[in-house]
Amino acid sequence: MAIAREEVQHVAHLARLSLTEAEVEKFTAQIGGILDYFAQLQELDSELEEVEPMARPIDTANVVRPDGLVPFAARETLLNTAPEREGDFFRVPQILA
Template identity: 85%
Template sequence: MAIAREEVQHIAHLARLSLTEEETAKFTGQLGDILDYVAQLQELDGELGDVAPMARPIDTANVVRPDGLSPFAAREVLLNGAPEREGDFFRVPQILA
């Protein structure tokens, strides 16, 4: 699908972009290619009407480990590196009044 230079310039104006003549020519070709690809996808959509919509082609599930507590070996080293400490917590400046 062909797109005119004026359409590219109008889109650039709406996006508050300033394009050179070279950029306008480049984007005119690229946008035309993108629109051609979208047209191909729309044709394909009609041919695949019996295929159920899906997020991915293979049914998969995330494999995660269960949450669990474990001791942190360098806890004191970490806490001692803080500028201010109050017990087992970092002391930070108050940000809410």
């Protein structure tokens, strides 16, 4: 499907773009290619009418592992690296009034 140079120039004008003649030629060809691709997709739609629609092609179950509490072996070492500490927590400067 072809698109006219005037249509590309009109769209560029609406978008407030100034295009050179080379850019108009380039975009005319590129948009024409995109429109050709959409025409192919429309032809494919008619061929796929007998295919049953589905939400997803592969049924999946919950694939994440269950949550579990695991003690951290180097807890004290980690807490000792903080500039300031309050009990088992890092102490940070107040950022909200």
